[in-house]
Amino acid sequence: xxxxxxxxxxxxxxxxxxxIYALIGLSFAIIFNSTGIINxxxxxxxxLGGVLTIFSLNVLHLPLVAAxxxxxxxxxxxxxxxxxxxxxxxxxxxxxxxxxxxxGASILIRGLVMLLWGKDTQALPAFSGTDPISIAGATLxxxxxxxxxxxxxxxxxxxxxxxxxxxxxxxxxxxxNRRAANLVGISVGRMVLFSFVxxxxxxxxxxxxxxxxxxxxxxxxxxxxxxxxxxxxMGGMGSGLGTVLGGLILGTLESLGAGLISSGxxxxxxxxxxxxxxxxxxxxxxxxxxxxxx
Amino acid sequence: xxCGENAAQKGRETVKKLVSTAxxxxxxxxxxxxxxxxxxxxxxxxxxxxxxxxxxxxxERNTAQMVVDEINKAGGVKGRKLELITYDTGGDATKAVxxxxxxxxxxxxxxxxxxxxxxxxxxxxxVVEKAQIPLISCAAGSxxxxxxxxxxxKTAQNDGLAVARIFEQLKKEKKTKVAILTxxxxxxxxxxxxxxxxxxxxxxxxxxxxxxxPKDTDMTAQLAKIRGxxxxxxxxxxxxxxxxxxxRNAKQLGLTIPVYMSHGVSSKKxxxxxxxxxxxxxxPSGKVLVADLLPKNDKQRNSLLxxxxxxxNHFKAEGDHFGGHAWDAVMLLKGAIEKGGxxxxxxxxxxxxxxxxAGIGGVFxxxxxxxxxxxxxxxxxxxxxxxxxxxxx
Numbered sequence: 237x238x239x240x241x242x243x244x245x246x247x248x249x250x251x252x253x254x255x256i257y258a259l260i261g262l263s264f265a266i267i268f269n270s271t272g273i274i275n276x277x278x279x280x281x282x283x284l285g286g287v288l289t290i291f292s293l294n295v296l297h298l299p300l301v302a303a304x305x306x307x308x309x310x311x312x313x314x315x316x317x318x319x320x321x322x323x324x325x326x327x328x329x330x331x332x333x334x335x336x337x338x339x340g341a342s343i344l345i346r347g348l349v350m351l352l353w354g355k356d357t358q359a360l361p362a363f364s365g366t367d368p369i370s371i372a373g374a375t376l377x378x379x380x381x382x383x384x385x386x387x388x389x390x391x392x393x394x395x396x397x398x399x400x401x402x403x404x405x406x407x408x409x410x411x412x413n414r415r416a417a418n419l420v421g422i423s424v425g426r427m428v429l430f431s432f433v434x435x436x437x438x439x440x441x442x443x444x445x446x447x448x449x450x451x452x453x454x455x456x457x458x459x460x461x462x463x464x465x466x467x468x469x470m471g472g473m474g475s476g477l478g479t480v481l482g483g484l485i486l487g488t489l490e491s492l493g494a495g496l497i498s499s500g501x502x503x504x505x506x507x508x509x510x511x512x513x514x515x516x517x518x519x520x521x522x523x524x525x526x527x528x529x530x
Numbered sequence: 531x532x533c534g535e536n537a538a539q540k541g542r543e544t545v546k547k548l549v550s551t552a553x554x555x556x557x558x559x560x561x562x563x564x565x566x567x568x569x570x571x572x573x574x575x576x577x578x579x580x581x582x583x584x585x586x587x588x589x590e591r592n593t594a595q596m597v598v599d600e601i602n603k604a605g606g607v608k609g610r611k612l613e614l615i616t617y618d619t620g621g622d623a624t625k626a627v628x629x630x631x632x633x634x635x636x637x638x639x640x641x642x643x644x645x646x647x648x649x650x651x652x653x654x655x656x657v658v659e660k661a662q663i664p665l666i667s668c669a670a671g672s673x674x675x676x677x678x679x680x681x682x683x684k685t686a687q688n689d690g691l692a693v694a695r696i697f698e699q700l701k702k703e704k705k706t707k708v709a710i711l712t713x714x715x716x717x718x719x720x721x722x723x724x725x726x727x728x729x730x731x732x733x734x735x736x737x738x739x740x741x742x743x744p745k746d747t748d749m750t751a752q753l754a755k756i757r758g759x760x761x762x763x764x765x766x767x768x769x770x771x772x773x774x775x776x777x778r779n780a781k782q783l784g785l786t787i788p789v790y791m792s793h794g795v796s797s798k799k800x801x802x803x804x805x806x807x808x809x810x811x812x813x814p815s816g817k818v819l820v821a822d823l824l825p826k827n828d829k830q831r832n833s834l835l836x837x838x839x840x841x842x843n844h845f846k847a848e849g850d851h852f853g854g855h856a857w858d859a860v861m862l863l864k865g866a867i868e869k870g871g872x873x874x875x876x877x878x879x880x881x882x883x884x885x886x887x888a889g890i891g892g893v894f895x896x897x898x899x900x901x902x903x904x905x906x907x908x909x910x911x912x913x914x915x916x917x918x919x920x921x922x923x
Contacts, residue, residue, distance in 0.1 A: 238758045245783070249750035256747075355584045357771040359803050366806065368782045374754075377782050449778075450747030451771045451803060455582075459745040495751035499740040500714060502751075 241373035246495040247488055248371065252380040254487020255387045256450075259442040260464025261471065261479040262394060263435040268473050269398070270407035270431035272414075273334045277318065277342035279461020280349075281436045284311040285443025286452030287349055290358045300363070308440045314345075315436025319429050342457070350454040360447035379448050386445050387480070390438055394476050397434075407431055466510045472520015481522060570606075570613035571872050573598070573863065574633035576644040576654070577668070577856075581621035582744070585770065585799075586646040589853035590668055591616055593837075594643060596844050597860040607867045619645050623653035630654040634661040640874050641866075643859040644668050646852075648716050655682055664878040666862060668855035670793075671720045675901040681874075683881055683901045685858040685891050687816060687908045689717075692793045693724040695814040695909040697732040699922065700763055705788075709738040709761035711752055711776065713768035718744075721767030721792055737761045742772060750779045763787050769794040774803035781807040788812065793909065797850045801917050812922060814909040816851035816891050819919050829888040833857075837890050854890030861889060 260282055267275045288307035292298045298306060322337050329337075363382050368375040398404040409417040410427045418424050443452065450456070463486065470482025486506055493505040513521065575594050578587035598614040606612060615637050619626040626645050633639045634657065641664045645651050648671030655674070658665040658681050665682050667674050672688040700708065710725050712718035718741065729736050737759050740752040753776065756764055764787055766776050773795045780789055789811050791800070796815035801808045817824060821834040837857050841849030862884060863877065870880025884903070887894040892908025911922040 242754050242758050245754040246751050249748055249754070253748045350580075355580075355588075356799065357774075357803060359774070359805065361805075366778070366781070368784065375782050375784065446747070451774065453771070456745070456747075460747075491748075491751040494740075494742075495755050499711075499742060499752045502746070503743055 242495060243492075244372050245374040246491045248374045248376060250488030250491030251484055252376065252383060252487070253491060254467075254484035255380075255383045256442065256446050256460070256483075257463045257467040257486050258480040258483025259383075259387050259390060260439060260460055261467030261483045262390060262476060263439040263442065264464055264468040265471065265473060265476060265479045266394070266435040266438065267431045268411065268468070270410045271323075271331075271334075271428050272411050273331045273338070274465070274473075275432075275435065276335065276338040276461065276465075277345060278338075278435065278439050278464065279457030279459075280342045280345040281311055281315060281439030281457075282443035282446075282460050282464075283349065283452060283454065283457035284314060284345070285440030286360065286447035286456070287353055287358075287443075287454065288440070289444050289447060290360055290452065291353065293360070294358075300361075304444050307444055308437055311440035311443075312433055312437045315432045315439075316429065318436075319432035323428065323432070324425065342461075346454055346457065353454065355454060357451050357453040359451045360444075362448040363445075377449065379445070382445050383449075386441065390441070391476060391480055394438075398476065403427075403430065463506065466506060469510060470513055470521050472517075472522060475520060475522060478520050478522040482520070485521075568610050570611040571867060572613045572615060572637055572639045573860075574630075574637060574639035574642040575614055575616040575856075576619050576626055576629055576633070576642065576646075576650065577616065578621035578646040578650065579618040581619075583621040583647045586668070586852045587618070587621070587644075589850055590644065590646055590856035591618075592845055593841065593849070593853035594856040594860055596840060597857055600840070601860075601864060607864055610872070612864075615639060619650050621647055621650065623649050626650035627653050627657060630657040634658070634663055639663065640872055641666070641863055641877050643856065643863065648674060648720060651682075651684075655679060658682065663874050664866075664881060666859040666881070668852075668859055671716065672724070672902070673720070678899060678901050681878060683862075683896060683903070685855045685862065685889070685894070685903075687793065687891055687904050688902050689720050689792075690724045690728065691904060691906040692814040692909050693721065693728050694906045695911055696765060696790050696812075697728060697734055698906070699812075699911055700734060701732050705762040706733060707735050707737050707761050708763045708765055709740070709756040709759055710736055711740045711742065711749070711756065711764060711766045713744050713772050714741045715744050717769055717792075717794055718767050721794075725765060725767070742768070742776075744768070744772060746772065747775060748779065749776050750783060753779050753783050753785060757783055757785055761787060763790060765790045765792075767792045767794070770797075770799055771803055774800060774808075777804035777807040777811060793851075796912070797852075798848065801914055808914045808917070810914065812911060812913045815912050815919070816854060816908065817910055818849065818851045818854050818890055820910060820912055820921055823919075823921055829886075829893055830890070833888050833890060851890060858887075858889035858891050858894065862887060862894065 264278050285307050288310050289303050292303035292306045362379050364378045406422045407427045410424050414424055467483035467486050468479050471478030490502050490506050494502040577591045579591050598612050602611045617629040643666045646668055648669040651667040651669045651674050667684040668686055670686040670689055672690050674684050712722040742749050773791050791813040793814050796819055817830055824831050838849045866877045866880035870876035882896050885895045892904040894903035896903040912919040913922050
């Protein structure tokens with residue numbers, strides 16, 4: 237009975253963490269979907285979301301909702317500027333060169349935030365209290381519900397956008413074949429810019445909703461970004477639902493591994509799974525092999 | 531002499547020039563002798579001002595500079611100024627070794643204070659041992675001075691003393707079964723080692739031994755496991771933000787057993803991060819946190835109050851015990867230079883014979899067998915009540 241309770245707790249905690257990974261993974265997938273590059277500055281967008289909210293709340297004394305709006309808006313603008321200044325000018329660069337640029341950008345953003353706001357970890361107050369909610373012998377915080385809720389909304393929103401709007405379809409077309417997309421009259425440059433904007437917004441939103449739980453500092457983006465990347469890889473890069481499932485599975489396995497096997501190997505378990513997937517199913521867990529994308 | 535002959539031949543213009551050159555060189559000569567009369571005593575300092583251990587390095591650097599400035603303002607040590615040469619290791623052991631070499635070879639310092647972390651300190655020990663320069667480390671790991679190394683001293687309290695302080699309290703409350711949760715970095719590993727080593731001595735049984743990563747954001751899995759065990763107390767060893775996450779997760783899971791943290795989180799920052807979840811958490815701490823609650827006859831009281839007031843004046847922030855490690859290091863060094871002169875060997879011998887120095891971290895008494903110098907009285911057990919610290923009786 238006790239074991240059953242524990243396992244329920246492990247699974248619920250795992251799903252909550254997994255939802256965070258899923259959301260970050262999703263923002264990786266959005267950029268990959270339209271540009272074919274992996275934006276390693278994604279973790280920094282997540283960090284900016286949290287840090288900027290705390291800044292708006294504590295220094296500018298805005299109410300919470302306004303602070304969140306400001307944080308997401310500013311991060312989105314940073315994503316836009318980043319694309320304009322660092323990605324757009326290199327029109328014919330290889331994806332590898334672009335990926336390296338994103339790594340450089342992530343280090344730059346991290347450094348600037350450290351200089352501007354210092355190195356201290358800070359906490360955001362929970363959106364709706366900290367009284368735990370118990371479900372089947374396990375407990376959750378109200379903040380976890382926020383995370384689940386926002387994740388579901390974002391997933392549904394993305395699915396609708398990418399499958400049912402012209403812009404979304406155009407963005408997907410860009411990732412399959414830039415040249416062909418260009419030939420049928422899609423402005424590839426604008427779609428790439430779009431994808432950075434959406435991805436920065438989603439990433440920063442993830443940063444905001446997790447800040448009350450995990451707290452935030454200039455360097456939280458690295459690990460979260462890496463875990464989100466894992467989730468995206470598990471989902472096969474670019475598949476929305478796959479990424480979400482990937483994130484949830486990753487979070488649950490981590491939590492079960494820490495609880496039942498050994499907490500020392502928690503990250504090792506996650507990265508072992510990542511390597512396994514890259515070896516055995518490089519196209520992702522839930523995708524059929526595609527020959528076009530080698 | 532050739533100059534003189536030339537001058538005679540070339541007439542007055544040249545004589546004038548010569549005279550002025552002579553004056554100039556005389557003036558230079560005077561200046562250099564003035565400088566030679568009392569050159570500053572060079573002290574090296576290595577702190578992790580940036581990087582993950584910056585919460586240690588920054589207050590340490592601030593404090594060291596503040597204390598040195600004050601000593602100089604008051605006339606220096608035996609009439610000579612101190613010159614502090616500080617480098618930032620970034621918490622990187624490789625960099626620490628390079629910078630230690632730089633201090634020894636280029637700057638020719640007579641002693642080094644810092645580094646901030648155990649990893650950095652262990653890395654530079656071979657450098658100072660070889661160069662025969664005394665080192666006063668500000669890191670906590672007990673292996674820095676165990677076994678005793680001839681040139682290495684430390685000011686930060688050993689982890690083992692903090693462990694002893696917690697176990698003593700548990701024994702008093704007749705709690706014999708504990709769970710431990712330690713962070714998987716140098717600080718956590720050292721704490722875990724000490725917890726496991728000393729448990730038997732206090733008749734305490736460790737029922738579950740878990741770890742978490744320094745960047746982990748959710749520890750409910752480990753805590754759920756601990757909740758399901760028979761443990762009567764949880765001891766958690768880490769530095770912010772991990773312990774704050776643990777405090778919140780423990781509250782979420784409704785963990786009812788008392789939670790003990792390490793001295794690694796003994797600052798107001800922890801209470802701020804953990805919020806309401808910090809209530810009732812106990813931890814061993816240097817006395818600086820509760821300086822105003824100490825009895826009047828406490829030996830450290832004067833040093834503590836002076837340090838806190840100074841730090842407040844200079845940096846508009848509360849001095850913590852991390853800065854205190856640097857305060858102790860500089861003051862111990864000052865005492866040693868007064869007693870043993872300004873040679874590395876003299877300083878080392880004077881340091882080793884320092885007794886009953888009441889500093890921030892505790893009352894230091896070094897000896898040939900003990901280069902850490904403190905007893906478990908350096909720690910007092912505090913509890914969080916209404917967002918502030920109270921002494922545990």
